Amino acid sequence: MRFRLGEFSAGHPMVNSPQPLRTRLTDLLGCDYPIIQAGMGGPGRSELCAAVTAAGAFGCIGMVKERPELIQREVAAVRDRTNRSFGVNLVPSVTDPVLLDEELEACSAAKIEVMVFFWDVRADIVDRAHKAGCKVLYQVGSLADAIAASRAGADAIICQGFEAGGHVHGKVTAMVLLPQVAAAVSIPVIGAGGFGSGASLVAALALGAEGIHCGTAFLATKESYAHDYYKQRVIDATSSDTVYSDVFAIGWPPQSPVRTIENSITKLYADNLLGHGPDDFPRDVIAQYEDDLVCRLSTWSPLRGMTGDMEALALYAGQVCGQVKRVQPAADVVHQMMEEAHSALTRLGSLK
Known part of the structure; x- marks a missing residue:
């Protein structure tokens, strides 16, 4: 190089x-x-x-x-x-x-x-x-x-x-x-x-x-294009606040892990963070983006203009989030x- x-x-x-x-x-x-x-x-x-x-x-x-x-x-x-x-x-x-x-x-x-x-x-x-x-x-x-x-x-x-x-x-x-x-x-x-x-x-x-x-x-x-709520969570997060799991499974193949900021979902599955697939969860709609209905435990993240329960969605962020102020x-x-x-x-x- x-x-x-x-x-x-x-x-x-x-x-x-x-x-x-x-x-x-x-x-x-x-x-x-x-x-x-x-x-x-x-x-x-x-x-x-x-x-x-x-x-x-x-x-x-x-x-x-x-x-x-x-x-x-x-x-x-x-x-x-x-x-x-x-x-x-x-x-x-x-x-x-x-x-x-x-x-x-x-x-x-x-x-x-x-x-x-x-x-x-x-x-x-x-x-x-x-x-x-x-x-x-x-x-x-x-x-x-x-x-x-x-x-x-x-x-x-x-x-x-x-x-x-x-x-x-x-x-x-x-x-x-x-x-x-x-x-x-x-x-x-x-x-x-x-x-x-x-x-x-x-x-x-x-x-x-x-x-x-x-x-x-x-x-x-x-x-x-992230939702303002999502941006604030990134700003507030420390590097130790991220969680590695595959509970946000709906929309990708089974056992596809992600890193997200801790929220109510990752706390709920704290003892069972890995080994999940899209067919393991019900389709419970918790948000909407334009004409799309957004399910709990899906791969959707909060986007600009989305309405609903932003806290329970996948708040993707790497450990470097602790540097974003x-x-x-x-x-x-x-x-x-x-x-x-x-x-x-x-x-x-x-x-x-």
């Missing part, structure tokens, strides 16, 4: 922004900073994606199991706000095959430049994305899956540690897994799980990564990370 300071990319609209930091990842994605905003399957909509992208990092819209019409609208909304490249996040293995085909067609028709995939490695999906002219980032949670994704032709690997928020596909911490993955593959590797600051970006670079992938750090931003613009989060990263690099450079 090599990184270097550089000039701003053409079309960068920000003034008084931190100096760019170049790695193979920024070269691959065409951004100024090696920071990727996670799609997060809901909170990562067009407003957040565009704000992160315009700030010089790389934004994504989370379109997991969403209709192609929404994908088209969200893509158009991002392009109304910025002319820079961004990504679309899908999860092929948990999406109905017919809907997945429609999602991929919508992304192809929109000429999306980067696709971000997660969960089980699907070589056929990587190949299809490449044929549509897309670069592919594959998020994995194990060394074996990282090697499989590399062999499948992925352009970069997002290496997710156990401390990450949302669905967690591995059992090893990022600090342990990341250098193993970086040593095993030749393509760029991105750290995920526990990364939400400039210092952690520098740590990831030291471990062989080319950048970091952040979800929780952007959850409580002004542009996040207030709601602020996404651009400020990006620039604060980069200012801290440059300060850390300067400090390390002064060591004898």
Whole structure:
């Protein structure tokens, strides 16, 4: 891994922004900073994606199991706000095959430049994305899956540690897994799980990564599509307030663990947090989002405009939530990370 300071990319609209930091990842994605905003399957909509992208990092819209019409609208909304490249996040293995085909067609028709995939490695999906002219980032949670994704032709690997928020596909911490993955593959590797600051970006670079992938750090931003209640819970949470369980099971395959902020549901199942599947629970409606009825113990998180019992829904967050202290613009989060990263690099450079 090599990184270097550089000039701003053409079309960068920000003034008084931190100096760019170049790695193979920024070269691959065409951004100024090696920071990727996670799609997060809901909170990562067009407003957040565009704000992160315009700030010089790389934004994504989370379109997991969403209709192609929404994908088209969200893509158009991002392009109304910025002319820079961004990504679309899908999860092929948990999406109905017919809907997945429609999602991929919508992304192809929109000429999306980067696709971000997660969960089980699907070589056929990587190949299809490449044929549509897309670069592919594959998020994995194990060394074996990282090697499989590399062999499948992925352009970069997002290496997710156990401390990450949302669905967690591995059992090893990022600090342990990341250098193993970086040593095993030749393509760029991105750290995920526990990364939400400039210092952690520098740590990831030291471990062989080319950048970091952040979800929780952007959850409580002004542009996040998360519900205000959800944002406040993230701000109030400490790193020890997150729970690893698979009780939020309706909507994903059996025994698909997630990391969430503790709530009444995780307290109720405190002695039985793992080993569940979607067929283990009744469909009790507790909230509504537009025309969708939201069930207790489903994978829904509280989104902007949702009504009902927000407290009992899945409040996805990684252990890095303890660093999130207030709601602020996404651009400020990006620039604060980069200012801290440059300060850390300067400090390390002064060591004898």
